[in-house]
Amino acid sequence: MNERTDAVGGEEPPRANAGAVLSYLLGGLAFWGLIGWGVDSALGFDSLFLPIGLLLGLVGGIYLIITQYVRS
Secondary structure (H helix, E strand, O other), X not given: OOOOOOOOOOOOOOOOOHHHXXXXXXXXXXXXXXXXXXXXXXXXXXXXXXXHHHHHHHHHHHHHHHHHHHOO
């Protein structure tokens, strides 16, 4: 059994699960990339909102990872 505990609260700090981290990144990219692609299709642009959506998804995924695993 792992006896490592946090010095302040007595609880074990959360560990980064590789599957969860990957799903945050890929999920953010897929969700916001599809939204950007849909806006491009609806408004008739070639490729304006798709890269913006992908960038937003990447930043959002990194933000979720930081709030879940680094700040806790």
